[in-house]
Amino acid sequence: MAELDLTNRPDVQVNDGDLSTRNLSGLTKTELRALFADTFGLDAKKAKMRANQIWRWIYQHGATDFEAMTDIAKDMRAGLAEKFVIARPEVTERLVSTDGTRKYLIRLGPGIEVECVYIPDVGRVGALCVSSQVGCTLNCTFCHTGTQKLVRNLTSAEIVNQVIAVKDDLEEWPSGGEDRLLSNIVFMGMGEPLYNLDNVAAAIDVISDGDGISLSRRRITVSTSGVVPQMHDLGEETSAMLAISLHATNNDLRDELVPINRKYPIAELLDACRNYPGASNARRITFEYVMLKDINDSDAEARELVRLLKGIPAKINLIPFNPWPGAPYECSSWERIEAFAEIVNRAGYASPIRTPRGRDIFAACGQLKSESVKKRASDVRREAAG
Ligand code: SAH
Ligand code: SF4
Numbered sequence: 171m172a173e174l175d176l177t178n179r180p181d182v183q184v185n186d187g188d189l190s191t192r193n194l195s196g197l198t199k200t201e202l203r204a205l206f207a208d209t210f211g212l213d214a215k216k217a218k219m220r221a222n223q224i225w226r227w228i229y230q231h232g233a234t235d236f237e238a239m240t241d242i243a244k245d246m247r248a249g250l251a252e253k254f255v256i257a258r259p260e261v262t263e264r265l266v267s268t269d270g271t272r273k274y275l276i277r278l279g280p281g282i283e284v285e286c287v288y289i290p291d292v293g294r295v296g297a298l299c300v301s302s303q304v305g306c307t308l309n310c311t312f313c314h315t316g317t318q319k320l321v322r323n324l325t326s327a328e329i330v331n332q333v334i335a336v337k338d339d340l341e342e343w344p345s346g347g348e349d350r351l352l353s354n355i356v357f358m359g360m361g362e363p364l365y366n367l368d369n370v371a372a373a374i375d376v377i378s379d380g381d382g383i384s385l386s387r388r389r390i391t392v393s394t395s396g397v398v399p400q401m402h403d404l405g406e407e408t409s410a411m412l413a414i415s416l417h418a419t420n421n422d423l424r425d426e427l428v429p430i431n432r433k434y435p436i437a438e439l440l441d442a443c444r445n446y447p448g449a450s451n452a453r454r455i456t457f458e459y460v461m462l463k464d465i466n467d468s469d470a471e472a473r474e475l476v477r478l479l480k481g482i483p484a485k486i487n488l489i490p491f492n493p494w495p496g497a498p499y500e501c502s503s504w505e506r507i508e509a510f511a512e513i514v515n516r517a518g519y520a521s522p523i524r525t526p527r528g529r530d531i532f533a534a535c536g537q538l539k540s541e542s543v544k545k546r547a548s549d550v551r552r553e554a555a556g
Contacts, residue, residue, distance in 0.1 A: 193257045195234075195334060196327030198372050199225060199379075209253055220246075222381070228256060229382025232334070232343030258338065259331045271527045276335060278304070278328055282320070286332040286359055288340070289527050293354025293389060300332045302370055303361025308395055310415070310428050312460055314494040315360045323365070326372035333377055346384040355385055357392040358413070364397035364404060371407040387411075393458065398434040398442045405447030412446050413456040413487070414439065418466050419474040427466070436478070443482050454483045460491050461502040461510065472513035479519070486514050486521040 194202065202221035206212055212220060223242060227233040236242070236251045262283065263275035272288040284301040305318035333355065337343060340351045355377060357363040363370045370392065378387045392404060393413035404410065416439075418424035424431040431439075443455050457479065461467050475486065488511055491501040502510075507523055514521040 192254050193327075194224065194228060194254050195256045195258065196325075196330040196376070198326060198376055201327075205254075210249065224250075225379075226381055229376070229379065230345050230384075232337065232345075234258070259328070259335055261335055261339075264339070267527070269527055272336075272339070274332075274335060274339070276332060278324070282322070284324065284328075284332070284360055286336065288336050288352070290351065292527075293356075295353045296351045297354035297356050298333060298336055298352055299356050299358045300329060301359030301361055302329060302357055302363040302366050306361050307365065308362055308428075308430055310395060310417075312417075312427060312462060312491060312497065312499050314497070318360075321361075323369060324361070326369040326376065329369060329373035330376045333383065337383070345382060353385070354389045354391070356390075356413075362395055362397065363392050364394045364400040367400050367403060367407070371404075374408045374410055388453065391456065393456075395428050395430050396434050396439045397430065398438050401442040401446060405449075409448055411453065411456070412443070412449070413458055414443060415460075416457045416475075417460050417462075419471050419478055423466060427462075440478060440482065443484075449483050451483045454485045457484055457486045458489055459486060460489045461507050462491050463500040463502045463506070465499060467502040467506050467510055469509065469513060472510045476514060476517040476519070484519060486519050488514075488521055488523045490524065 194205075197205070199221055202224060203214075203217045206220045207214065207217040210217075210220075224239065227239045231238070233239065234256045236247045236254075236256075239247055239250075242250075260277040261274050262277045263273075265273045267273070270290045274286050274288075275283050276286065277283050282304055284304055286301055287299045288296060289299065290296045301324065303321060303323050305321040306313070306315045307321050309316045333352075337345070337352065342350055342352055357370060374387065374390055377383050377385050378390060387409045388411060390408070391411040391413050392408070393415060394401065394404075395415045401412070405412065415428060416424075416436075417427050418431075419436075421431060421435050424436060443449070446455060449455055457475075459466070459475065479486070488507060490507060491497075491499055493499075493501065511521045511523055
């Protein structure tokens with residue numbers, strides 16, 4: 171079911187690209203302060219106060235209209251409305267899976283679209299998987315995103331606006347309510363977050379701010395294919411939870427599946443995990459392991475995985491491979507995945523098998539790819555049905 175959905179917020183202005191220099195939505199506190207100081211000639215103290223005030227309206231209340239900001243003087247509200255907008259990114263497609271997963275296609279500019287996916291019942295109540303880049307420069311052989319050519323880093327505002335657009339759709343304003351649907355954020359959409367660390371860190375600052383969207387840093391997970399030199403900074407700068415796309419237990423195979431391994435091999439990667447700031451039994455590192463039939467799914471590899479992770483506070487997430495057209499792999503059989511999980515489990519590691527979600531709308535891991543270069547999910551489903 172493809173539908174254009176902005177009906178929840180008919181009042182909302184859509185950011186068509188021309189608005190980007192005037193749009194306050196998604197900006198950091200520092201950006202807002204600088205903007206107000208410049209535009210209205212405010213001193214540092216006044217600019218800070220104004221930024222804090224507007225911050226709460228944007229991120230706590232989801233306001234899109236300056237007129238709603240009743241604690242701001244009328245002439246100031248008019249001045250703000252003259253210079254700025256609070257505009258949402260355009261949601262060009264919204265698909266809802268039979269399992270409740272929602273996939274959004276968000277347009278950032280002409281021909282540039284990213285996807286983000288809301289998955290209910292993951293994390294505390296529901297997780298949002300966000301993208302950090304358009305496409306990915308790495309070419310993991312099992313990943314669909316890696317086959318996409320167009321690549322650019324998203325700005326921190328573009329990352330935050332994915333969260334805002336989904337909060338609109340879930341009607342999660344004001345933020346921080348009791349019965350909210352969105353509790354976790356995972357950077358597992360398109361792109362390698364550690365190749366865009368500054369913007370990812372700035373976005374996490376916005377999303378986790380207690381006066382705004384207020385999602386705890388412990389519920390924000392950043393997944394990396396293993397950009398070792400950036401891992402420590404990620405921990406220091408964001409206090410986010412870390413997930414590692416491991417997928418193989420020896421360098422020969424990992425070189426092939428996750429080619430960045432040639433630069434940062436397994437031993438270096440695991441050392442960086444041992445030194446990840448804040449890792450502890452209460453804050454374990456997640457190791458993602460995609461189950462590829464006859465490639466990485468033997469009992470011996472399960473035992474080797476256990477041996478490798480010794481001494482690291484870890485949990486292991488087994489991900490059934492999500493196929494895509496032309497993919498050179500198959501998913502391991504269910505019995506194989508369970509046998510693998512059993513070995514890891516007996517060694518004392520939690521090893522949940524990730525249930526594939528949103529397969530019917532092409533929203534599962536590694537299936538994200540912009541519409542500009544792939545068939546529309548609705549066509550894929552139509553073909554599958556016919
Ligand atoms: N670039 C980052 C984050 C995005 S990928 C990373 O690689 O970690 C998010 C997760 O989906 C990674 O663990 C990735 O290995 C996994 N993934 C990619 N393609 C997949 C596929 N076809 N099936 C299952 N998992 C996949
Ligand atoms: Fe990029 Fe991650 Fe896909 Fe590898 S698995 S190609 S790093 S998005």
